[in-house]
Amino acid sequence: MTKYREFKGLNLPEIDNEILAFWTDNQIFEKSISSRPEDKTFVFYEGPPSANGMPGIHHVMSRTVKDLFCRYQTMKGKRVERKGGWDTHGLPIELSVEKELGITKEDIGTKISVDEYNAKCRETVMRYKDLWDDITRKMGYWVDLNHPYITFENDYIESVWWLLSQLYNKKLLYKGYTIQPYSPAAGTGLSSHELNQPGCYRDVTDTTIVAQFKTIEDSLPDSLKGLGELFILAWTTTPWTLPSNTALTVGPNIDYSVIKTYNQYTFAPITVVLASALVEKQLGNKFTAVDEEAGLSAYQSGDKTIPYFVVTTCKGKDLTGIRYEQLLPYTLPYQNPENAFRVIEGSFVTTEDGTGVVHTAPTFGADDARVAKEAKPEVPPMLVLDEKGNPVPLVDLQGRFRPEMGDLAGKYVKNEYYNASDVPERSVDVEIAIRLKEENRAFKVEKYVHNYPHCWRTDKPVLYYPMDSWFIRASAAKERMAELNSSINWKPASTGEGRFGKWLENLQDWNLSRSRYWGIPLPIWRNAEATEEICIDSIAKLESEVAKANAALGLNQQVPKDLHRPYIDEVVLVSSNGEPMKRELDLIDVWFDSGSMPYAQWHYPFEAKDKIDNGLSFPADFIAEGVDQTRGWFYTLHAIATMVFDSVAYKNVVSNGLVLDKNGVKMSKRLGNVVDPFDTIRTHGADATRWYMIANAPPWDNLKFDLAGVEEVKRKTFGTLYNTYSFFALYANIDGFVYSEAEVPLNERPEIDRWIISLLNDLKARVDASYADYEPTTAARDIEEFIDAHLSNWYVRLCRRRFWKGEYSKDKLAAYQTLYTCLESIAAMMAPVAPFFSDWLFKNLNDVTQKSGVTSVHLFDFPAADATAIDNDLLERMDYAQRISSLILSLRKKENIRVRQPLSRILLPVLNPSFKDQVEAVRDLILAEVNIKQIEYITDTEGVIHKKAKPNFKTLGRKLGKDMKAAGDLIAALDQKQIADIERSGSYTLVIGDNNYDLVLEDFEITSEDIPGWTVASDKGITVALDVHISNELYLEGVARELVNRIQNIRKESDFEVTDRIVVSIESHELIQQTLASFQSYISNEVLADDIRLVASTGTEALEIVEGVSVGISVEVVG
């Protein structure tokens, strides 16, 4: 190929397709890995998505982040393997299967066999795999889709078993009976990190009851005897737990008041006990205190306010031991009912809420269970014996009351558990409230808004429920986890120190058990008495144990081909004394699956031992996921690595924020504000989408996704770069530039070339550092700025003539080489974020020149900055040139003189010689840019400059302190002579009150913003005056330029080739004649005219040349 490709317009989606095909056909991804040395790895872990749901735009976000750092490291010469993966187990899959089959968990094993059910799960789990693979490819995410790890495969499971056995051997795995969050709708317990998924805690309005527990007179301390019926008040937000109440807990040192008043529902006189601190809150404005007991008698049933009288006070410990009548006597605990229904002590009781007395139901509260157990004698939980004689709570696993509950039996304890069509009007909570009101046992019933956890998958409220579960003793490794965490580079740092760090500080044990079917089975077998157990760490071990059992028990078992339930459940092992051992039926938390991926993806330790043991693939150099994974994947990776390997699992982690809609609202199907990633990429291209996401806000900030922003990126960054390339291609093709000539040495290139090269190298250094520091937003913004402000709008604009004017000279060659270098380097720098466009640009250049030696930008090395090419003086003077030009344009505007009209000179006050030298060096650029003939420098010796002194606050502030203000006024008032003195002597003594301050030149900022008699403009120390006098000669030159402009427009409208020679005919006019007399050759030269003829009429529409002069112009191509 010898010509650069030219295009009709920028079409990003088309570029996507072209480059995608190129990558596939040439295996660029594979080469980008294999071409890097094996011993120079950059380890990346792919957090496995579940192919059970559709990919969303937020996945494009998180995968862009992953992809760009992997691509960057590849270009830095690292070998970056990216094994894809699929998260295949867990509740979401089971629930979607159940929904599809129209069954519930209870039906599994009856209506459908576990076998069939699991087969269905396996089938469902990859449902959207094709869509995922598709978006992965289309968004340009490079990950190995052909050899992914899949969590349901036996190899994966075997690795997980091995990890579990490591924990088991370290005594970090145990079985315990505890109150746990349980989701009746999902039919399983939940781990604390599942409860900590965003959105799980929600405000709900519940019926709350302050119940009256009637004390038994005999058990009262003497001081409280003889007060008649005495009730202890206790508050609950979960009235359905009241039937399971077996104790009341008070704080031993809390003050309690005994109050006589009336029940607001039955109007019956009552005496109640509650914390003194909460009397106000509980009685509120409905009640008024009276000073003496006699004041109570004035009350009439139904009165608006109810009087109350404080009879006496006591401490919590005085109440301990009091017995009370069971509030809702449906049934009694099956064990030691005589020890129930007493007041006990608990340190967790506060007086912030309620009554200072905690209703205690040990079956449904962790604190409750603890204090009940600690009390002496132990308070029994409300457990009854079920049909099989097993102790169970009054609520079953579906969240329904058991048969013992009489009128409430069979009802769900939360209305949310019903199907939408069956929801009863009154919830159990309300029914209980009504009943207590009628029985004079409700002191107060009200609605209360509080935060309550919900199941992350079913969206229904969680129940706290007593369960037998397997736990990982994560709390034992808490300090070590915190220690290792401090070595991890978190982006942003606050997530690591704050959110993750705090979480580690309060770490709870990890509830590993899931009572489900589709997941990795817990590899623990026990005998019936639970006196002996075995944890299987490999299939080989299982085989040998099976063989042992077969021999001992006379069985003919085999290790199942599929390690899932139900097959694995059928395996019976044998204990040391010949008893059969059965598998613990639980599955393990799917989060353990994903946290195991560093090892299980390679089937460690059964294969690829060196990947982990020699650090080839562990720990990760880099991982990235959404911030919602802090308590999820980030935690499980960290926990397993710490507990099994005493190592971090990752060294750098980027936690990206949420993707919101353009109004900052979370995207949800319900609101219909979801952005379809396929659509977005199809219409705007992957690169514009990726670039927008990265450049708009740092990844860890929430992104308000607005398609208008994607449009802007497309137009501004990619459009401008495309234009720049097109410009280059157009002229390089004409001149046959293919970079075959030797490099023009930098010091032989013109000022502006050295300037853009200087900026480019500065940019390379900054972009490289930003990527290395996981700051892609800074990198992208710096690149954008360079493309738009510097390369396109200064370098190319000022250099246009160099490309199309004159012979193929050394200057022209320098221009081509400079622009080529800029484009090639930009392509490389933007490649991590915009992999398609950058490769397209790179190939457009490189396919012609073959300069790089590689076929794709992704096989190229990241551009290294050449510090010697950075010339700070040059950068400064170009900055002067830009600012002076801008000031002149602004003056022209003010004076209404268009840029095509040449002017004779500008005046530039010079305050120091280096400024003059600097401007001199860029003089020609300025003059050409603003169409001025010359610059005159004026120094203060001529006396025309009016100077102003301002204090330099930074240096003076430290010296002067309080006198700063006065000094400011004094310095501003300095006259011309004083300023001149300061400049000459470099010192000044400032007198403020009694203080003399010796100031130096540095303490002043001396500027010249005025030249008396001239219109001036100034900007940060630079002042420019414009000579607006237009001589006849200048006027005619202006007309000449107008003519050039008109003729060029005609050329363009007529679609002439830029190289066509022409003959111009202009209708004769005196002004035109005068102009041609002086400028015919100039005009001819500019418009490539062989001849310019004056004619009587061109037969074309007259064009206005200057005000009042309109003539026809016609143009013909020669030859």
Add this chain to the structure above:
RNA sequence: AGUCUCGUAGCUCAGUUGGUUAGAGCACUACACUGAUAAUGUAGGGGUCGGCGGUUCAAAUCCGCCCGAGACUACCA
């Protein structure tokens, strides 16, 4: 309820260790420039830097309180 983060132009965002006229882009208006042309330049409107108080010669920047948003924490009855 507590903890953390954040409130800068209509929108998206910059704003160095505190330094005196708070910036850019988008959008809007006018004018200009253009052999890159869905680009660009100049000018204009648009801000009590969430509010109040404090520290300081000096606060968008540091501190406190309040308001608002978000995330996190919590078995709190």
